[in-house]
Amino acid sequence: MSTLAVQDHGVVHHEEGHEHHHKQTFLNTYVFSQDHKYIAKQFLVTGIIMAFIAMTLSILFRIQLAFPDKSFPLLETLLGRFAPQGRISPDFYMSLVTIHGTIMVFFVLTAGLSGTFANLLIPLQIGARDMASPFVNMLSYWFFLTACVIMLSSFLVQKGPASGGWTIYPPLSALPKAMPGSGEGMTLWLISMVCFVASSLMGGINYVSTVLNLRTKGMDLWKMPLTVWALFLTAILGVLAFPVLVAGVVLLIFDRSFGTSFYLSDIVLNGQVQPYEGGSPILFQHLFWFLGHPEVYIVIMPAMGISSEVLSVNSRKPIFGYHAMVYSLIGITVLSFIVWGHHMFVTGMNPFLGGVFMITTLIIAVPSAVKTFNWLATLWRGNIRFTPAMLFAIGMVSFFISGGLTGIFLGNAALDINLHDTYFVVAHFHLVMGSAAIFGMLAGVYHWFPKMFRRMMDEKLGYLHFWLTFIGAYLVFFPMHFMGLDGVPRRYYAFTEFESMKRWLSVNMFITWAAILSGAAQIAFIYNFVHSIFWGKKTVQNPWNANTLEWTAPIEHIHGNWIGEIPTVYRWPYDYSKPGAEEDFIPQTVPFSQTMSSNLPHDFEDNPDGLEEYTEWANTHKVNEEVK
């Protein structure tokens, strides 16, 4: 009865607060919605669909690698001219690799991950009604969708999609005659990428301004959950780095279509001397990796933030070293701008520069190591509740360790000579950035599903999904390290032309079957996801007993997030299992005056009045104890 009364009261408040009430139509509720929660869902669903498409592409080229000499008539039926006689053609193989990489890096792990969780969590966790600019936020999604559609439409052009690798190094990508994919397919790739960057910028500016301006009362920066910190810094990184990609892409468009030579010089193609002079292909690489390297942190930092939050909630322990976690995120953000050259050690860049980039690169390993140790310390003496989200967060840490350590090899310029562009690199970044980031994303999906869809996902299917994917991913990527150490290059269509590479065929078959297994495991996820949206168990207000603000917002989504006033924040978000507290969690909205028995002197570091009050209370409490 009492809850009902409170709700009634709230509704009245709400309607008073919105004098200019928007008319809710189908179009502005479900399509061109400006509500951050709905945009988050749009990003998530689009991201998942793109992820499935990119995964399918990867299984296609894995089949080619495992069975280079076999013919699959079905492939010809499905792919037509791209797979003559049931075998994927070398050019289409390149397209598959390229589009798989592009979709996964940009569309799934950048937009799908940041777009979903920044939209969902930033306003809800800092206590804002919506984004700073809901309209721009909506545009961000529609630009993203346009980019997706253009990228996929390149499968329909005569010569196939872009095929110069996701890094599209010119001159290969600049000369339409160099390979079929550098024709119309590459044009579409470039247009799609410009749309994508526009989307990413609109989103990023919004996230930054929302975090800086719209925090609720009491929510200072040092009371923000690590998810918000991570998403905030990611957005800053994106805003600063993505424009450089546009610059690079626009110059490439000029080279391709208007006869300039920014990246081209001294070229003889197919027996014809080309007129380009004075450009440098290395310039493009600098511009690309100036985005490209921050990009991998754009991908991994939200996953780090989500994992930190999920690990803390489900260990029922505060995150270990909150300040160190934030400072290491800031350190990564800053350093990530000065390490791009480690992608270019052997590309003809000045070797002295290589030495400098090697130093900066290995410095960035320090904050990453600190984060890993802090996660381990968070688990230590916890009371771990294995929700699927928790398992995915643990998996993320495991992948981050395994993949991060091989980064120490690749960041070392001398070792990179022999490892550059081999399967060692493929193994490295698929573990540290691919698998780790996707596991962070899945942890987020399982954890915040109740917030997004008001229902719970099935835990047992989640367990099945986790173990199959986790084991499958290790089986796929672990053996690749050794292929790389044997000097097997990446992006090779077949290894049958080389006597020395033939012995890896059995390993390739093994990897392909492991990939198919992990692919099939995703069916468990998608079934669980779709089924739970409609028929899952209804969620309770705070299903994980978490401290953060989003769980105080009503389950039913309303425009503006909270009925009535936005709750005030009094404490940091990680008061789990605090000694002396009644329960093992104290939400951020509970003032210290209500939890006298669990307060610590440390809680009042920047609050002298509170400290005085607390000491007084502690003294009288002590006296009372003695009297008893």
Added chain:
Amino acid sequence: MGFIKQINSKKIISLVAVFLLFAMNFVMGQSTNGADKAAKVDWTGVGYYILLFFLACLAVAVVGKILKVYDLSLKMQGRKGFNWNGVMGILCLLFLIFGLYGAYWSFTEQGSMSLPVSASVHGVDIDNMFLVTTILTMIVFVITQILLFGFAFAYRGSEKRKAYYLPHNNTIEKVWTVIPAIVLTILVVFGFFTWQKIMDTTERKGDLNIDITGHQFKWELRYPGKDGKLGTVNYALYTSSNILGIDYKDPNSFDDLMADTLVIPVNKSIRLNIHAQDVIHSVYMPHFRLQLNAVPGLPTFFKFVPTITTAEMRVRTDNPKFEYLLYCNKICGGGHYNMQKVVRVVTEEEYQDWIAKQKPYLSDQLKTQLKLAAAKTTGNKEVLLNRLALNN
């Protein structure tokens, strides 16, 4: 009856929804591996794999239902439900054990398939550094993974316990910031000096200069003749008979030799001058721990000293057909995967024998062509200059 109840409309609708949404993935992902069999056992192969997948799904569903019923019956008897925390904790432990064993197995089984000993002087330095880095990182790998899954197992949830409130500990945080920093500094310092040493490609007396030029999808080699010097090249001079665009104004170019195989004398400093004509290629010779991109418009250089002859390596690897290979390692088009060149390390005498048999780029045909061209277009300054050069 139980079965009929389970197949209710909601489930069917959701299944259909899933399959419609991701029909593309399903058809491709499943039936393509089915097509593997299709080549042999007709189209039934596809159906076979799809059926297999459905059976697996059914098995999962049945096991799920059994677990649910078991859980409910436990609860009805007033006991606690199924302890999933315990199960997952144990699975984490099992994963740790089997995972570490699997990593060990992979190291021995596939690790032994990686490259043999380095065949160049600088490669030995790289290998040493690789070994040190591997040992250090593997120690960290094993310890952290044991801690991660060990903690997950040891502190699996239970209602009896409460987690230990530990927000931070400055001492230990400083320790684990400083230790990686020190280790990385050591690696950086060694790496930096090794890198500087390897990348010092200044030409010194006695270096054997060899030009290697990449174009789609072939490598061209150019050896200096008796003068020991390579003539200059200019891409604009390209013709079908002068595919490297060798500038014959430069007298050094007259005796430049062409070759099919990269034959190099052992224990001699070799300086590769790496060029590309169309797109970026990459000279990759893994046995020599050598890689450098070939960039159009930007010649690059790599200097190395081979130490093991091909014949010796054949004995070492116990493979009478062993050849060192050079291949392209930067995506360059459809034929990228097959752009190889045999590299043969031989003794000095063998090298001299071999080089004596190589033909010069300046073939008789080319000579006549250049002269003819000059005769035809006497007004053309450049060709005239070429002709003058030839008359030297």
